[in-house]
Amino acid sequence: MHYAFHFNVVWAHWRDLAQGAWLTIELSSLAMVLGLAVATACVYAKAAGPSPLRWAIAGYIELIRNTPFLVQIFIVYFSLPALGISVGANEAAVAAMVVNFGAYGTEILRAGIESIPRGQVDAARALGLTRLQTFRYVVLFPALKTVYPALASQFILLMLASSVVSAISAVELTAVTNSLQSTTFRSFEFYFVATGIYLAMALGIRAVLGGVYWIRFVRRQGA
Amino acid sequence: MTRTFGLSEFLLILAAVRWTILLSLVAFVGGGILGFAVAIARTTSSRVLRLLTAGYIQAFQGTPVLMQLFLFYYGFAVLFDVQIDAWPAVAMAFTLYSGAFLGEIWRGSIEAIPQTQWEASACLSLGYFQQLRFVILPQAMRISIPPTVGFLVQLVKGTSIAAIVGFVELTRAGQLMVNVTFQPMVIYPLVAAIYFALCWPLSRLSRSLERRIDAGLGIKRHL
Numbered sequence: 001m002h003y004a005f006h007f008n009v010v011w012a013h014w015r016d017l018a019q020g021a022w023l024t025i026e027l028s029s030l031a032m033v034l035g036l037a038v039a040t041a042c043v044y045a046k047a048a049g050p051s052p053l054r055w056a057i058a059g060y061i062e063l064i065r066n067t068p069f070l071v072q073i074f075i076v077y078f079s080l081p082a083l084g085i086s087v088g089a090n091e092a093a094v095a096a097m098v099v100n101f102g103a104y105g106t107e108i109l110r111a112g113i114e115s116i117p118r119g120q121v122d123a124a125r126a127l128g129l130t131r132l133q134t135f136r137y138v139v140l141f142p143a144l145k146t147v148y149p150a151l152a153s154q155f156i157l158l159m160l161a162s163s164v165v166s167a168i169s170a171v172e173l174t175a176v177t178n179s180l181q182s183t184t185f186r187s188f189e190f191y192f193v194a195t196g197i198y199l200a201m202a203l204g205i206r207a208v209l210g211g212v213y214w215i216r217f218v219r220r221q222g223a
Numbered sequence: 224m225t226r227t228f229g230l231s232e233f234l235l236i237l238a239a240v241r242w243t244i245l246l247s248l249v250a251f252v253g254g255g256i257l258g259f260a261v262a263i264a265r266t267t268s269s270r271v272l273r274l275l276t277a278g279y280i281q282a283f284q285g286t287p288v289l290m291q292l293f294l295f296y297y298g299f300a301v302l303f304d305v306q307i308d309a310w311p312a313v314a315m316a317f318t319l320y321s322g323a324f325l326g327e328i329w330r331g332s333i334e335a336i337p338q339t340q341w342e343a344s345a346c347l348s349l350g351y352f353q354q355l356r357f358v359i360l361p362q363a364m365r366i367s368i369p370p371t372v373g374f375l376v377q378l379v380k381g382t383s384i385a386a387i388v389g390f391v392e393l394t395r396a397g398q399l400m401v402n403v404t405f406q407p408m409v410i411y412p413l414v415a416a417i418y419f420a421l422c423w424p425l426s427r428l429s430r431s432l433e434r435r436i437d438a439g440l441g442i443k444r445h446l
Contacts, residue, residue, distance in 0.1 A: 062423065198285070
């Protein structure tokens with residue numbers, strides 16, 4: 001091995017990398033919140049909506065889950081402008097991530113909702129709660145607790161998958177790394193450090209979400 | 224003059240499917256061998272082996288595939304002083320990637336077998352490898368089939384990311400065709416449809432296998 005590693009070059013650009021990493025977190029968090037809203041709406045409509053709507057949602061889920069995220073991004077960013085819908089790179093990235101997370105989130109929430117015994121719903125209705133109230137207080141919140149770990153994992157997968165949006169020039173961590181390595185010729189060092197940052201973010205998010213779970217669900221129940 | 228999208232363009236894109244399939248197969252077979260070794264190592268009594276393989280899984284599940292591809296591509300050149308082509312770099316990176324995921328899936332399957340099965344077979348004076356071969360693995364294999372097929376879907380979709388490093392498979396072929404025809408509105412949805420045709424049957428198979436194996440094991444899921 002004759003290669004001399006120069007990690008000081010990477011260190012000199014830590015500000016750019018930090019900015020890229022921050023945008024990665026921002027894009028994924030925004031997509032997570034909006035995607036969860038889409039998933040909640042879908043799971044409600046799938047349970048209570050008219051059958052054409054149910055079919056449409058089932059089709060949406062199958063379509064998203066069986067095509068690559070990269071192609072979904074290309075469709076949002078390159079194909080939609082042909083229809084006159086033009087969006088910036090960051091908006092397209094978030095839109096694609098929301099659509100993607102919405103499909104997976106619906107499936108995860110559905111699994112949680114199915115774990116709620118039917119008797120609970122009947123009891124809530126018998127107590128005079130409206131359908132929406134029943135859904136919110138008796139079905140959705142307990143279901144969220146059950147599927148919380150699965151949602152947390154899906155969020156981490158989304159954050160990691162967001163590296164792909166560098167392909168449409170959204171300047172998150174991967175795109176920043178790409179441009180830095182092409183100007184400094186220190187490809188290995190930059191990719192090595194960026195990969196480490198992703199790993200740290202994944203572990204960090206897991207720790208934070210685990211903490212939130214404990215505060216929100218475990219501690220209360222113990223008290 | 225730009226080309227218009229016609230039958231011969233469609234066939235060119237379709238021809239690239241074989242690279243998507245071949246890459247998926249190589250990664251699946253190579254990753255399967257690796258994943259098997261990892262699953263065994265994860266469930267042994269050796270602390271060192273368990274920690275090493277846990278680290279490997281965490282490294283590959285906690286970082287983006289795209290970063291793994293870049294690292295492999297540039298890492299090889301740096302560490303071994305050889306420039307490798309896109310195909311071996313991509314094939315090796317995806318093999319390591321699927322090894323981590325399959326290893327984790329199969330570890331779960333092995334651990335799902337009750338401890339009493341190990342104890343009972345030990346009482347019958349079976350050695351460790353005999354226990355694995357005649358008692359544990361045949362049962363674990365049944366449980367592992369649906370998630371393994373499910374992972375295959377993830378792998379086929381994941382290979383689209385190889386397009387970003389320039390490996391010509393389905394997604395890259397679509398990109399190249401967009402560059403000469405300027406018809407992203409037709410081509411990207413078409414590419415998505417081809418992926419769907421590959422993945423959807425696998426997804427359905429995974430689900431029906433799961434239902435059948437659940438029924439065989441007497442597991443009732445809420446439907």
